[in-house]
Amino acid sequence: MNMQNRIQQMFKASIETKQKALDVLPDSIEQASILMVNSLLNEGKILACGNGGSAGDSQHFSSELLNRFERERPSLPAIALTTDSSTITSIANDYSYEEIFSKQIRALGRDGDVLLAISTSGNSANVIQAIHAAHDRNMQVVALTGRDGGNIAPLLLPDDVEIRVPSNVTARVQEVHLLAIHCLCDLIDNHLFGCEE
Numbered sequence: 001m002n003m004q005n006r007i008q009q010m011f012k013a014s015i016e017t018k019q020k021a022l023d024v025l026p027d028s029i030e031q032a033s034i035l036m037v038n039s040l041l042n043e044g045k046i047l048a049c050g051n052g053g054s055a056g057d058s059q060h061f062s063s064e065l066l067n068r069f070e071r072e073r074p075s076l077p078a079i080a081l082t083t084d085s086s087t088i089t090s091i092a093n094d095y096s097y098e099e100i101f102s103k104q105i106r107a108l109g110r111d112g113d114v115l116l117a118i119s120t121s122g123n124s125a126n127v128i129q130a131i132h133a134a135h136d137r138n139m140q141v142v143a144l145t146g147r148d149g150g151n152i153a154p155l156l157l158p159d160d161v162e163i164r165v166p167s168n169v170t171a172r173v174q175e176v177h178l179l180a181i182h183c184l185c186d187l188i189d190n191h192l193f194g195c196e197e
């Protein structure tokens with residue numbers, strides 16, 4: 001297969017995954033946005049975590065809240081737990097890689113905060129530990145997952161929200177995660193700062 005064909009195939013696969021996601025995700029994205037808005041209205045904040053591309057997604061989300069998304073508005077409180085290399089390397093070195101997010105959540109998480117937990121497989125051990133820590137802190141969880149939800153899906157409580165992308169391909173799942181993150185930012189801004197077309 002030549003390179004042009006490969007590119008066309010990837011675009012088509014991404015479009016197909018987004019089309020399938022459109023059939024199944026809008027309700028859970030709306031629920032997740034309501035949960036986040038309620039937290040923000042009650043002085044809560046959103047902590048975000050994930051590995052690799054999902055670490056980037058965590059930072060993408062937190063920067064859109066802390067700085068701006070598509071309009072001028074006050075900064076909103078969010079922290080990506082993926083950025084402090086001194087904290088992350090020392091936790092991984094002294095304890096375990098599994099605890100790099102959970103230890104930060106035990107320090108920073110408060111009752112009423114929200115954890116945005118991102119894992120395409122639903123199986124990353126450090127994201128699973130993060131969810132346990134969030135529950136211990138009385139935080140609600142929004143989980144962005146894929147495949148069959150992995151080991152994360154059965155961990156979630158009734159008040160949590162799973163946004164599970166219907167694909168088994170990590171890259172395709174990530175592409176929809178980013179779209180879901182932009183939907184969440186749009187819905188949060190619309191709810192807090194008024195409707196924009």
Ligand SMILES: O=C(CO)[C@@H](O)[C@H](O)[C@H](O)[C@H](O)COP(=O)(O)O
Nearest residue numbers: 051052053054119120121124170171
């Ligand atoms: O971006 C990619 C692949 O597209 C990778 O960096 C990927 O995020 C990493 O392999 C992650 O460690 C995968 O973790 P997870 O999504 O299964 O939790």
Ligand SMILES: [Zn+2]
Nearest residue numbers: 053170171174
């Ligand atoms: Zn990637």
